[in-house]
Amino acid sequence: MGSTDTIASEAAVLAQTYSPLPVVLTEGHGVWVRDVEGREYLDALAGYSALNFGHGHPVLVAAAEQQLRRLTLTSRAFHNDRLAEFAQRLARLCGKDRVLPMNTGAEAVETAIKVARKWAYTRRGVPDGRARIIVAEGNFHGRTTTIVGFSTDPAARNGFGPFDGGFDTVPFGDVGALEHAVGPTTAAVLIEPVQGEAGVVLPPPGYLAAVREVCERHGLLLLADEVQSGLGRTGSTFACDDEGVVPDVYILGKALGGGILPVSAVVADDDVLGVLGVGEHGSTFGGNPLAAAVGTAVVGLLEPGDIQAHVRTLAPLLEQGVARLRGLGLRACRVRGLWAGLDLDPRVGSGRRLCEQLRLRGVLAKDTHGATIRLAPPLLITEQELGILLDRLELALRDLTG
Ligand SMILES: *Cc1c(COP(=O)(O)O)cnc(C)c1O
Numbered sequence: 273m274g275s276t277d278t279i280a281s282e283a284a285v286l287a288q289t290y291s292p293l294p295v296v297l298t299e300g301h302g303v304w305v306r307d308v309e310g311r312e313y314l315d316a317l318a319g320y321s322a323l324n325f326g327h328g329h330p331v332l333v334a335a336a337e338q339q340l341r342r343l344t345l346t347s348r349a350f351h352n353d354r355l356a357e358f359a360q361r362l363a364r365l366c367g368k369d370r371v372l373p374m375n376t377g378a379e380a381v382e383t384a385i386k387v388a389r390k391w392a393y394t395r396r397g398v399p400d401g402r403a404r405i406i407v408a409e410g411n412f413h414g415r416t417t418t419i420v421g422f423s424t425d426p427a428a429r430n431g432f433g434p435f436d437g438g439f440d441t442v443p444f445g446d447v448g449a450l451e452h453a454v455g456p457t458t459a460a461v462l463i464e465p466v467q468g469e470a471g472v473v474l475p476p477p478g479y480l481a482a483v484r485e486v487c488e489r490h491g492l493l494l495l496a497d498e499v500q501s502g503l504g505r506t507g508s509t510f511a512c513d514d515e516g517v518v519p520d521v522y523i524l525g526k527a528l529g530g531g532i533l534p535v536s537a538v539v540a541d542d543d544v545l546g547v548l549g550v551g552e553h554g555s556t557f558g559g560n561p562l563a564a565a566v567g568t569a570v571v572g573l574l575e576p577g578d579i580q581a582h583v584r585t586l587a588p589l590l591e592q593g594v595a596r597l598r599g600l601g602l603r604a605c606r607v608r609g610l611w612a613g614l615d616l617d618p619r620v621g622s623g624r625r626l627c628e629q630l631r632l633r634g635v636l637a638k639d640t641h642g643a644t645i646r647l648a649p650p651l652l653i654t655e656q657e658l659g660i661l662l663d664r665l666e667l668a669l670r671d672l673t674g
Contacts, residue, residue, distance in 0.1 A: 273308070274308060274309065275294065275295065275296040275307060275308050275309060278296045278308065279294055279296065293627060293628065293631050293636065294631075295307050295313070295631055295636065296308045297313075300315065300326075300327030300328060301326075301327055301328050302326040302327060302328070302650065302652065303315055303318075303326055303327075303649055303650045303652070303653045303657055304327070305327060305636065311634070312634065313631070313634050313635060313636045314634060314635045314636070314649065314657065314660060314661050314664070315327070315636050315649065315650065316630075316635050316636060316637040316647045316648065316649045316661055317636055317637055317638045317646070317648060318531075318648050318649055318650045319526070319531055320468070320500060320526060320638075320648070321468070321500045321501075321503075321505050321526050321527055321611075321648050322526040322527055322529065322531050323527070323531035323650055324503055324504050324505060324526075324527035324531075324650060324651045325527065325530060325531065325570070325573055325579075325650065325651065325652060326531075326650035326651075326652050326653075327531065327650070329530065329531075329573075329652075331569055331572070331573065332530035332531070332532060332566060332569050332570065332573075333532075334569075335530075335565045335566055335568070335569035336530075336532050336533075336562065336565065336566050336569075338565070339354065339561060339562050339565035339566070340562065342561075343561045343562075344560065344561060344562040345557065345560045345561070345562070346560065346561060347556055347560075348554060348555075348558065348559055352559075352560070352561040352564070353561070354561040354564035354565050354568065355373070355559050355561065355564045357564070357568055358371075358373070358559075358563075358564035358565075358567045358568045358571070359371040359373070359564075361568060361571045361572070361575070362524075362528075362537060362539060362567065362571050363539060365509060365571050365574060365575065366510075366522050366539040367518065368522065368539045368540050368541050369540070369541045369542045369545070370539070370540060370541070370542060370545040370546075371537050371538070371539050372387075372537060372538040372539075372545060372548070372553070372558075373535070373536070373537050373555075373558045373559035373563065373564070373567075374536045374537060374538070374555050374558045375534040375535065375536055375555060375557050375558055375563070376414070376525060376534050376536055377413075377414055377497075377499035377500075377523070377525030377526060377536050378413070378414025378415055378416045378419055379414075379416075379536060379555065379558075380499065380523045380524065380525050380536035380537060380538050381413045381414050381416075381419055381462075381497060381499070381523055382414075382416055382418060382419065383523075383538045383553060384462065384495045384497075384521050384523050384538050385405060385418065385462070385495075386548070386553060387521065387538065387540070387544060387545060387547060387548060388403070388405060388459045388460035388462075388493050388495060388521070389403040389405075389438075389459060390547040390548060390552075391459065391460075391493060391544055391547045392457070392459030392460070394547050395543070395547065396459070396491060398456075398457050398459060399457070402457045403438065403457055403458075403459040404438055404439065404440055404455065404457050404458050404459060405422075405438060405439050405440070405458070405459055405460045405461070405462050405495075406439075406440050406441075406442060406450060406453050406454070406458060406460070406461045406462070406492075407422050407439050407440070407441055407442075407461075407462050407463070408441070408442060408443070408444035408463050408464070408467070409424045409441055409442065409443050409444055410424060410425075410444055410467055410470040410473060411423065411424065411444075411462075411463075411464060411467065411470075412425075412428075412464070412467070412468065412469030412470065413462070413464075413497055413499075415428070417432060417435070418435075418436075420432055420435075421433070421435030421436065421437075421439070422435075422439035422441060424441060440453045440458075444463075444467060444470075444473060444475070445475060445476045445479050447479060447482040447483060447486065450483060450486060451486050451490075454486065454490050454492065458490065458492055459492065459493065460487075460492050460493035460494070460495050460520075460521075461483060461486075461487055461492055461493070461494055461495065462495040462497060463480075463483065463494070463495070463496065463497065464496075464497045464498075464500070464501060465480055465496055465497075465498065465501050465510070465511035465512050465514075465515065465517070466500075466501045466506065466511045466608055466611070468500035468501060468611075468646070469500070469640060470640070470641070471606070471613040471615070471640050471641055471644035471646065472606050472607075472608065472611050472612060472613030472646055473606065473613065474606050474608055475515065478515075479515075480512060480515040480517045481515055481516060481517055483517075484517045484518075484519075487520075493520040493521060493544065494517075494519040494520050494521070495519065495520065495521045495523060496510070496511075496512050496517075496519035496521065496522055496523065497523045498510050498511060498512065498522055498523060498524055499523055499524060499525040499526050499536070500526055501611075502522070502524055502527070503524065503526070503527040503528060503570070503574060504527070504574060504579050504580050504583060504609075504651050505527075505583070505608075505609050505610065505611050505648065505651070506583070506608045506609035506611060507580055507581075507583040507584035507587055507608075507609035507610070508580055508609075509574055509577075509580060510522065511608070514608070520540060520541070520544055521538060521539070521540040521544060522537075522538070522539040522540070523536075523537075523538055524536060524537045524538075524539065525537075527570065528567055528570055529563065529566060529567065529570070530566045530567075530569065530570045532566050533562065533563055533566060534563075535563040535566060535567045535570075537567075579651055579652065582651065582652070583609045583610050583651050584609070586610060586653070586655060586658055587607065587608075587609050587610060589655065589658055589659075589662075590607055590610060590612055590647070590658060590662075591605075591607040591612075593658070593659075593662035593665075594607060594612055594614060594647075594662070594665075596666075597662075597665065597666055597669055600666065600669040600670060600673055601616055601617045601619075601620035601621075601669050601672060601673045602614050602615065602616060602617070602669070603615045603616065603617045603643075610647075610648065610649060610651055610653065611646075611647070611648050612646065612647040612648075613640075613644055613645075613646055614644065614645050614646075614647065615643055615644050616643045616644070616645065617643075618642070618643050620669075620672050620673055621672045622639065622642060622643060623639025623640065623641075623642060623643050623644050623645045624639045625672065626639065626645055626668060626669070626672060627639050627645060629668040629669075629671045629672055630645075630664065630665065630668045632668075632671075633664040633665075633667050633668045633671075634664055635661060635664045635665065635668070647661070647665075649661060
């Protein structure tokens, strides 16, 4: 079937919650993907960073294949022989004591919210049912009903209430507002160290450290949602590392599954994760041996630090490359590691329009919030491939600016 027919068949039966670019992919290797017509594209979205290690990374595929043939699912009603090593090495990577494995990012965020509330009731004496969590404007933490209840994006939230509350929203980057929002029942601050969905919005210098300090002073947990920012994207293992900040809870997902299957986790010390007892939380698929095998291989790729170093080496090239395109219809560029948010001058076109033009030039990227596009290629992209990406971006911008 050609792409036109495939797209039409999808549209006939799928809930219309997405509006994908008109490209039907069938194969991927490293940073490259191929469509059913045989055209090649550089994947500059990388599954919203779920594909940090690219398509079909041989080490990850081998780990998955071996485990597929042995044992894929046990449920946590029984032990399996892969979970302990995964948890041990992930905990060590995070510098924490314990891991609670889940599947999707949203589930991990939900888990962290439950942990923070229980912690507030059992460790801080907050009256039962009254704990509050501070979140940032422009946040993206997933799509469950609790989570969209504290989204500030009308498209994510409107029409899905009632929302039970328990969240206080403050502007991202304003530590004064955050401290002002702290009350006697505040349990935690939940924050993305870099706001990915919002368009790679970087924290002002010193902000995360100041948030850490406020949490310390008021006895609050700092929950870092590193689902998109973590695991190498910024050139560090965690985006919090870039600011010298250690959160109480890491929320991980996306790249933890190596682009193969959903794997997420909440990672924290004993005194935090220890508030959950037997039967108080769980997941049928969480911690399954296939996920553990792939997750262990992902941690294995990050342990030596050379992928993070590679990102730090290439980051200036990405930064200089997009800065050079300023005159070509870009109003602002934010770059951290191999992660860029580019704001297009609306007179030149929408972010969607630029993504369509990029596709014609052989690059797949995704717009967000109208005039912004995000570049997040696989981290193992070579200097030469990064050059190709920047050249094609320039061509696409020239197409739009005439
Ligand atoms: C993608 C994302 C999530 C949700 O992950 P899912 O696997 O889609 O549920 C949560 N937090 C952040 C920061 C994300 O980018």
